[in-house]
Structure formats: structure tokens, C-alpha cells
Amino acid sequence: MEPNMGRAVLLNSKQDVDINGKLFMPNLVYFSREKSKTTPHHFKAGALNALLRVSGIMTNAPIILTLDCDMYSNDPSTLERVLCYLSDKFRKPNCGYVQFPQRFHGLNKADIYASEHKRLFLANPSGMDGLFGPSYVGTGCFFHRRVFFGGPSAYIEPEIPALSPSNIVDKPINSEQTLNLAHHVSGCNCENKTNWGSKMGFRYGSLVEDYYSGFRLQCEGWHSIFCNPSRPAFLGDVPINLIDVLSQNKRWSIGLLEVGFSKFSPLTFGIRAMGILMGQSYAHYAFWPVWFFPITTYAILPSLALLNAIPIFPEVYEPWFFLYIFLFIGAYGQDCLDFILYEGTFVRWWSDQRMWLIRGLSSYLFGSIEYISNCLGVPSHGFNVTSKVMDDDQSKRYDQGIFEFGVSSPLFVPLIIAAILNLVAFLGGILHIFKERSLDNFFIQILIAGFGVLNSLPLYEAMVLRSDKGRIPIKTTITSTTLTGVLYAISYFILKT
Template structure:
């Protein structure tokens, strides 16, 4: 059934349309059948537990009962993403008709863009430059765009890169308009098969390469030399860094207006967007609240300078891939039927540079493309942290009750009637960027981006929806934004670890989605958020199924039903049903079979590595033994590492404790499978051990890249010998540990 949403009366232009997925009914029926099968499985475990004759059999039955309860809970919460799947279409060509039909101004609303960066040595400045230029060149009135770059590392290299971007923009923006360029990130444009028919393409490319060379030389030196400073204003800006007390953790506020739409015009006499560099004040004695704190500073600084009603939030490596993206967002934000309740329009996170089969499952296709479709049928998707257009009003209380800021000038309805470079505006901007400004205010708790978790995006989206706001998912055929993905296993797992720790912080807080979330959001949204928060709980069933059946197989102990038993069919249905539906949803979401295989492999790898360490670090923090840290994923790519990634090879490289349980499981599964195979070839009866052999063989198949990295490879991405030796010792120790109780079962 199609549901059309227009802008009010029947004659008003259609801005967007909602379509319900046909497979929703099937998903609901299948969930009911599968739920009954889960109950039968748990009943079987309970019976085995009751009739246990030995302590070892009791422990085995109890372990599987607990493990499958966790599996059932995670399966149940995941069904929330499959019950109300919807698709949306936008009609941005009708926006102008809507604006003209209104009695007020026909101009598009002002747009503030927040771009965040921290470390120029982990986040290359040229990526930031391309992101800045891609949004400056939007098909949108330039004078209505203001770009704020948050440099939380306080680096003069980043300021220099922004200055270079501003100078290049005088030529790049007219070039894009004149030639109707679609890829408006210069890095993306010049690395693809760009058209050489344009008469000025060679000239603009030379300018870009010259800029790139200057930025990279400054990055290499770590400071801006006199030879790169042209104007006195630039010298004055960089003079702040000459103070020896200026460090990335302790420095005053730096706000630099690099482009002023009221003054600056490009080479074709068109007005330029505003471009403002912001590095908030930092002090070792004051909490800075990580990225959420930086975003709240931008929220206040932008309120003092431009106060646009719409805000776009981007990471420094997430460049715009479609110049019409703001128009798509406005199809929802300007709809009178939605605008009073709509907090944000979320676009999917899509990554470029991922190899053909997505070795590390970095696309996170379910999280960023599939699951939001299900949430969009309820209250809307969660906030991803980037690629999101916000209604500024949403940061100041619920739809019906506004929470006023401590200064009226920061309110969402305040009109800035002064130039952005006027003294009063700059003084206020510096004031609200101070490190102690938020003391005894509501910022981070009732106003702005929310604190209390390492994943400020997730907690902010959760709190906004709990206050009565809803969101919308916009997933056009051409990706709106493209970003960088990690290409080494260590970086992938570190990224997972940070997000999962943040999820546990929320799960066990006073704003837990399982308790307060289900009350304020309803059961479907509450359980969906709970699934994300308790994602590392996969560690429990995955670890048990990766070790216990295999250790029992090594001792010839059958723990799963035989072919002849009716419960054998139950196990087969549960496995094939779960994997079959998962594959179907993945393929419908425009994935491939090979990508799905790598995705389920990474699910196992995360469960046997990062998820366990997430729980360990979380408990240590609860005991006051450890502290959380914000781990920044490096975007710098090594050529040899990149080559191995393109070939689909796993990158282990550096020694990491997270690899130990993973490699230990791979060794135990290989040995148990080979031992079982030998027994089968000798003619021994293996009917009762078939499912255990199948499970071990399936894990061995998934672990093939691990075996290659342990034995066959000699490159820098192989598993270090120390890690292999330690894992082998752990496997032997584990075998000896369980030999006595399991051996007595035979």
C-alpha cells in the first residue's frame, strides 16, 4: 500500500512519498513460527537440565540454556527492524513550487554545516579540504550556506588547510557550476575518469595539485612556515601558535572567519559561502566531553554568528557525493505535516574504497541501510553521527515545550542582525566556546548534543526521540555522502570496541532503552535501541558455541541430537531459518552472497574478539580500575596495506590481545574437526556427533584467512609468531582443563 505525503492541500506539490515493503507480512508470520521453535529448544534444554545425572552434564545443559536465552533475546530484539519496513521517495524538483506558493520569502532556508576533525596525522587534512569544498559547492544559494570546521586538536596545520580550501574555492565553485559537475569533492573528481572536454580542467587540476603539495609539506613539517604566509591577517591568525603554552590539550579559543558571504565573491562575481574555523578552548582541568562537547560548541558559536534553522553534521572524511542532497532533506524538513515533529533527516553512511567483497564488512549494511528502513516505519532511524540534517529547534527541548538557553542569543528563534565579523558577534562566539562555559548549564543534558556516552550520536538520537521528536531516513539511489572505512582488522575491532562500550554505558544508565526507552518510545523502538546497546552480548553465545561443542567432540561426547531424533529437525530449522532470512534481507538490501558470507564471518570474529574485551573494559571501569578513552580511527593508508586489502587479504599485522581468543578458537575447531574426520574415516559411528562436526567445519571454513595468516603468509599483515604461539598454548591449556570432567562423561 502506498501512502503519499504532500505539503498540505491537494493542489500543493508532492515533496515525498512513503511505500510499505511487501515482505513485512512474511516477516511477521516467520517470526511467529520461529519464536515457537525457540520455545521448544529452551524447553528441551530445561528437560536436559532437570534430568542431568552428573555435574558435568548439568553444567553443559545450563551453559546451553543460558547461551540460547541470550540468542533468543537478541533475535527477538532484532525482529523490531523487520516488522515495519518502509521506503521513501523524494521530489526535490517540487521544492521551488512550494516556496513560491507561500506568501513569505521564496528563498531556501539558511544552512549551517558542522564538520569535525581532531588529528591531522590520523585524519589527512586534504580529506577535510575535499569535504569542505564538496558542501560549499552545493546546488544551493551560496549566501545561505555557513560552514563551521571544528578542529578539536587545535592544529595550525588544519587551519592552514582550511585557508587553502577557501582560496581554491574561488575557482572550484565556478568550475562546478559552469560544467555541471556532479562529484564536487576535488579529490574524488580528479581520481575518477573525469571529462577532459572542459577547457579549464587542466588549469583547475594544476591549482588543486599545487594546493595539495603545500598542505602536505606543512603537514610534514608540523607547522606553517613564513614562506606560506601571504597576508598580515594570516600571520596574525597563526601567531596564537607561537605561544609555547599552546598545546592540543591546553589552549585558548581560536575562531577565524575565512570566508564571509557578505563580502567575498568568487572569480565570476558570485557570493561565497561563510567558512569559519573553530578550535574551542581546552584545559586539562576541564572536561571536554569528546565529540559531543565539540558539537555543542559549534551549536553555540553558529547560533551567535548565523543561527541557521537547519544544521548538517559531517565527519571530516565524509564528503558530499550529490550536490542536490540539501534539497532532498528539505523535502521532509519543509513539509508542514512533518516539520513540527521532525528532529532530523538521516542519510545512510556509505563508504568508498571498500574492496569488491567487503572483507571486514565495513559497509555495516544492516546498521546503516537495512535496519533504518524498519525504524522509519515507527519513529524513524537513530542518529548515525554524520550525514544528518537537523532541525535546530530539536536541540532545545521537545516539540511542545522549548528549553530556553541561558543566553537569549543562543535560542533557535533568535535572528542574527549583525555581520559575522562584527565585534559583538565575535566576542559572544569566543565566550560560548570557553571550556568552562557549560558549568551549571543544561548543555549536554537537556540542551544540545547529549553527554554520558562515548557514542554521542546514539545517545543524542535516543534522547531526542524520547522527548517526542521523530526522524526520517533518506536513502537516494546516488549516495548522498561517501566516507573512508578502516582497512585493517585492528582498526575495525577498535572502532567496534569504542561503539560497543558506549552502548553499554547507555544500556546501564538511567536512560536505558530497555526501561525508560520502552516507556517513552514504545516497545518496538525501545527494543530496537536495546539491541544496539547490548550488541556485545553476542560474545556469550558465540564464545560458547565456538568452544564447548568442539571440546566435547574431541572427547567423543555427543551433546546435540542424532539424525533419528525429532529434535534434530528443530536444530536444522533454527539454523537454516536464521541464516536464510538473514541472507534474504542482505540480498534485498543490494548486497551480494560473497559480501554476506564475509559479513557473517566478521560477526563471528567480532564476537570472539572485540565483544569480550568490551565487557572486560566495561566491568573494570565499573570497578574503578580502568578509564574509557576516545580512540580515533586512523584514515592514513599505507600503500602495501592497501594493496593487500584490495586482494581481499586479512590485515592482522600488529600484535593485539584481541586476536588471542579468536585464534585459540580457530585452532581448537580445526583440531576437533580433523579428529572427528579421522574417526569417521576409520568407520566409527558418528551419528551423534554430526552436528558438532558440522559446526566445527563451518567455523573452520570461516577461519581460513586466519590459518593462512598463521602459516602461509610472510608479509607484514600476517599474524605475529608470538600471537600464534600464545594462542596454541591457550588451546592446549583449555583442552587439559576440560579433559577431566568431560573424560568422565564417557
């Protein structure tokens, strides 16, 4: 077989059993699709479509499960739940898939990287379940094969009749005819001039193929069900260093913006197809990265103004001051309450809001920049899979709740700049209080800087106090400190002239 051709490891479920000689093994154990330098692979969606076609040729089973490679089944009764949902035509007659929340094992006590994503995996799907159903999150999801071939009343016949969801496979998986056809449909040229990726299968056009595919399926009329049993159906690993977390979120940001500003935007196409509530639900995800603008503004501008002794917020005794305090306490209080109501803890909520700020200054910012550069035709980095490899030293630090940096990355630079600015501004504001004996003019700016300092404690520790391999590299610290000085000099020149 040629080096770039697809490969598969096959077992016969009617003959092959496990090492104990009791349990039959599955038919298809491993599959690697064909690669080509000239044909785009559409990343994960392309691999899923290849698997969808190969499984259709070999078994054409009506139910399909998608799982990330690091996840495993944690509840043997999961399939019974799914069959009850999918076979009930009265509850949701157009039910296309059942989505389980993504859950993880091995989280440290504080969940320092906010890997639970309670809003994404629990709170928001619960609300959407009262409408058309939750979005597809890429793993822990059971599909009707039929949903990948057009809407409930708009069936699309595949170019190869054997791939029809109604086709009955009557040949063994190891027969020559089956293997030849499976090899053909796994090829990277099989989709040329077909509906695959546009009207059939998992959809192309976004790095977040799960979000986009689920959105398009629901726009076509399919509904979904959110199933959240007390015992997690599936468990997976979490990234244990910050660069992997931020890189993953940057990729999500690019993909979400690709959908948000496309002709299939949830604000236009989605609202017309599903109504304003479902459209807004998907738009909430699509425009997540836009949060980089207010987060970056509040992380830097108030501190720069404070360092230049320029008040930009109302004084303590002005009526508008109480509005700012009310909005701050109300927003964070509601966010904390929502988090705890979904079986969270205060410590993990603090990590969650801190990571939201960190993502805004790094992943959302760089993701938005890369999306804009892609739109302008400027080449960018390709798809990167998040590493889940467990290094012993990293694992130990993660279990202790210590942030893992370890490498030089531009993603860290805005974080360090904001941390230094907020610290210097906060200390300068405290000195101003003792000197002027007044909080009137700069109270809100000092409050914002102090809040930034509290959230930046892991950064200060990694820059100054730590000597392990997970600390922030000195080169990154020096670069960021220099840029902070340049930023202050520019602000001084602008604000004082």
C-alpha cells in the same frame, strides 16, 4: 592565545571566494575547541556542542548538518530534498532531523570487513521510518536547530540568550563582539552548571553520542525521516585494517552498554517514552555486545567437547536434531535473503556474517569486559579515533581482499584460539568418522567446527602462509597457541574427572 585555548579559521562569505573567483566560501571553515586537563570533554559530543554554540553565535542557521571528517557530498540536490522534508509540517509535524544512510567509496569486491553495515544503515532505519523514524548514526544528518533545546512542547531557554534558536544574528562574523562571544561559548567551562549535555544539545553519558543523542531526542517527542536516494548523498572512507575495525566496534560496544544499563535504558525509559516497538528497536542496538556470550560459547565449547569425545547435541536420528538443523539453515537463510534484498551479494554476505562472528569473539567480548571494569572503577583506555589513513601496501592488500593484521593485539587472541580449536576438533572429528564409521553422535559438533574453520581461513593464511607486514605477528600466534593448549588441558581435567 594560550596553547589549550580554542582556535578558529574564519572567512567572510560576503567577501571571500574560491581560487577561481566565482564561488563564495563558507563563513566558518575550521574550529578547534578549548582543551582542559580538569574538565571532561565528553569526546565527540562535547566537540559537537561547542560547534553548535559557535555556529549559533555566528549565523544561528536553522538547519545543521553533521558529517564525519572523511565524508564529502556526492549529490548537489541533497539540500533540496532536506528542505522539502523539513518544511513539510503535515507529513511529520515534529520532524527534528533527516538521516541519510552512511555509504562508502573504495570498498573492495568482497567488503571483507563488512563496512557497509546494511542492517544498521539501511534495513533497520527503513523499518523505524514507519514509526518515529530512524536513529541518528553520527553523520549524514540534517537537524533543525530547535531540536537541541528541549522537546516540541517543552522548550528550554539557553543560559545565553544569543544561543536561542529564534535569535536573529545581525552582526558580521568578524566583528569584535561576535568573536568575543564565540570564544566564550567555545570554552570548556561554558557548560558548567548548565543544561548542556543533559537536556540541551548532544547528550553526554555514552561513547556512542550519536545513538544516545538520537534516542533521547526521540524520547522527548521528536520524529525523524529516513532518506535513501538512489544516488548516495554522502560518501566516506572505510578502515582498511582489522585492528581499526575491531577497535571501533569495541568503542561502540562500550557506549551501547552504557546506555542499555543506564536509567535511560531503551527497555524501560525508552518503552515508556516511545512505546514498545521503538523501545525494542533501540534496545536491539543497546544490547548488541551481549552477543559475545553465545558466539564465544559456540566457537569454543563444542570443539572442546569434541576433542574430549563427549557428545553434547542430539544424535542424527533424534527429533531434536532436525530442530537444530532447521534453526541453523533458517536463521542463516533469512539473514542472507535480507542482505541480498538490500542490493547485497552473496560474497559480501559471507564477509558480513564472518565479521559478525569475529566481532563477537573480540570487540563485543573486550567491550563488555571494559564496560564492566569501568562500572567497578577500574581505569581503562580512553577514546580512540578510527584511523582512515591509506598506506600503499595496506591499500593494495585491501583491494585484493586480504585481511590486514600487522600488529600484536589482545583483540586477535580469542580469534586465533577459536580458529585453532575448531581446526583441530574438525580434523579429529573426521578421523573419528573413519574410525567409528558413524556420524550419529558428533555430526552437529563436526558441522559447527567445520563452519568455524571456513570462517577462519583468513586467520590460517595470516598465521602460516603469509610473509608480508600484514600477517599475524609470530608473538601473537605463539601466545594464542599456548593459551589454546592450556584451555584444552583445563577442559580435559574438568570433563574427565
